[in-house]
Amino acid sequence: MTGLRRKKRIVRAGLLSVLFFLMLFGFLYTSIPDRFLMTEGKEADSFLSLPLVKEEVVKAGAQDDSNIPEGAVTVNYSFLGIIPMKSVEVTMVDEKKVFPGGMPVGIYMKTDGILVVGTGTVEGMDGKEYSPASNILKSGDYIRAVNGTAVNEKEDLISCVNHCLGSDVVLSVERNGEVSSIKVSPTQTGREEYKLGIWVRDDTQGIGTVTYMDGDGNYGALGHGISDVDTGLLMNLDGGNLYHTEILSVVKGEKGSPGEMTGVIRYRNSEILGTITENTDQGIFGKITRQKEGFAVGEPVEIAYKQEITAGPATILSAVDGTVKEYSIEIEKINLNSREANKSMVIRVTDEELLEKTGGIIQGMSGSPILQNGKLIGAVTHVFVQDSARGYGIFIEHMLEH
Numbered sequence: 001m002t003g004l005r006r007k008k009r010i011v012r013a014g015l016l017s018v019l020f021f022l023m024l025f026g027f028l029y030t031s032i033p034d035r036f037l038m039t040e041g042k043e044a045d046s047f048l049s050l051p052l053v054k055e056e057v058v059k060a061g062a063q064d065d066s067n068i069p070e071g072a073v074t075v076n077y078s079f080l081g082i083i084p085m086k087s088v089e090v091t092m093v094d095e096k097k098v099f100p101g102g103m104p105v106g107i108y109m110k111t112d113g114i115l116v117v118g119t120g121t122v123e124g125m126d127g128k129e130y131s132p133a134s135n136i137l138k139s140g141d142y143i144r145a146v147n148g149t150a151v152n153e154k155e156d157l158i159s160c161v162n163h164c165l166g167s168d169v170v171l172s173v174e175r176n177g178e179v180s181s182i183k184v185s186p187t188q189t190g191r192e193e194y195k196l197g198i199w200v201r202d203d204t205q206g207i208g209t210v211t212y213m214d215g216d217g218n219y220g221a222l223g224h225g226i227s228d229v230d231t232g233l234l235m236n237l238d239g240g241n242l243y244h245t246e247i248l249s250v251v252k253g254e255k256g257s258p259g260e261m262t263g264v265i266r267y268r269n270s271e272i273l274g275t276i277t278e279n280t281d282q283g284i285f286g287k288i289t290r291q292k293e294g295f296a297v298g299e300p301v302e303i304a305y306k307q308e309i310t311a312g313p314a315t316i317l318s319a320v321d322g323t324v325k326e327y328s329i330e331i332e333k334i335n336l337n338s339r340e341a342n343k344s345m346v347i348r349v350t351d352e353e354l355l356e357k358t359g360g361i362i363q364g365m366s367g368s369p370i371l372q373n374g375k376l377i378g379a380v381t382h383v384f385v386q387d388s389a390r391g392y393g394i395f396i397e398h399m400l401e402h
Contacts, residue, residue: 025079028053032077032086033336037305037397040092047075047090047307048336054081096400097300100369100376101210101221102317102324104247106265107284108205109226109240109276113142113174114157117199117230122187130187132197137173137182139231143200144179145172152238153202161186161194169196174236201228204235207245207263208284209318209367211379211399213295217288219274220402222367223379223394224342225281240276242286243267247322253359253388261320261364282341282394282402283367283379297324304375306336306344306395314347314372316380318365320358327351329370332390342381345370345393360389370396 028050036047046055056076073090118139121129145151146160146169161169166188173182186194204226213219221242225234245263253259265271274288288295311334315326333346347370349360358365361383368380376396383391 029085036090036307037093038090039095052080054078096303098212098214099296099300100317101212102319102369103210104207104245104319105210106243106245107208110203110238112236112238113144115201116141117201119198122189122195122197124187132187133184136184137198140233142174142236143171154200166194207261207364211367211369213288217292219288220283220285220399222283223381226279237279242273244271244273250320250358253362255386258383259359259362280402282399302375303396304377305397309334309377314370316368316370318368327354341398342394343392344395347393348390361391
């Protein structure tokens with residue numbers, strides 16, 4: 001029996017060793033990105049440093065690489081230099097310089113269609129409660145037309161439903177990228193008044209920070225998309241504008257309660273600074289059309305790609321007191337292969353002045369540029385609710401590739 005128990009222990013130890021190896025191999029494999037970007041004309045001896053992983057940079061013409069296109073660069077990774085892991089393509093790009101931002105702006109965005117936030121009950125003429133859209137429409141649906149008539153604003157929807165005088169209405173609804181026709185029976189709630197029992201939204205607004213602007217006025221901001229506050233879904237964009245904003249006060253962030261910048265936005269044509277043409281997971285994008293000199297401050301800086309970023313000191317640009325200033329931070333963690341692009345870095349505010357004023361990262365600072373060694377490497381995106389001094393950042397290359 002003693003020999004049998006010894007054999008079982010050996011088998012168990014062997015299985016645990018294999019499991020540990022597979023977990024370690026899997027962790028190292030997922031830490032290796034699928035692609036690197038590098039400025040044309042630059043050379044790199046290494047791209048990534050991982051324990052137990054050997055890296056080999058291969059450039060066409062340097063050795064027997066007839067299967068590699070001329071001039072191309074790949075990086076081969078192997079476990080202990082023995083077990084092949086992954087070959088990563090290096091894409092050469094033109095040198096790019098941009099003006100770093102840090103300026104707060106007012107944001108106004110129209111949705112492409114009318115967003116259904118949720119369904120509810122309405123009181124009919126008989127005093128009873130009805131839910132005409134329950135289990136028919138869903139949160140996140142976009143209503144595009146009523147009985148073939150396009151609707152772009154809440155008032156359009158209300159008018160079309162009332163015009164049907166209680167008869168069934170056919171809604172053109174976009175759901176998960178597909179448009180279909182859905183029939184709903186409105187409930188009469190008053191004289192010549194009919195309702196579908198839905199909560200809807202057709203626009204959104206707020207304050208954010210511009211990350212960069214190029215020489216042609218093209219900008220990127222926020223570092224994350226604008227999502228509906230109720231559904232949490234990225235909002236479909238029909239169009240929008242950036243407006244001049246004046247920061248009035250700062251609510252300091254505390255554990256469990258993120259702070260925020262509060263300001264005044266004057267939604268007048270004379271206050272428009274630019275357009276919003278894209279709302280993506282990597283931020284909002286468009287073009288600065290007025291007061292470009294306010295965004296093109298100083299000299300443009302180079303872009304640094306993710307493999308150039310190192311853990312350690314860096315800075316952010318922010319205007320929490322109305323003027324763009326540089327504040328010190330620490331890059332604590334770098335995830336070169338993050339599934340969520342806008343959570344590629346973990347950062348911590350170390351600047352005493354900023355900590356005293358804001359507690360760290362607050363709402364409205366999303367998009368604040370992150371610089372290291374004089375280059376733009378990314379933008380602030382999120383704050384940790386339980387630790388306002390820490391948060392996430394996005395690599396600038398993800399914003400530029402939106």
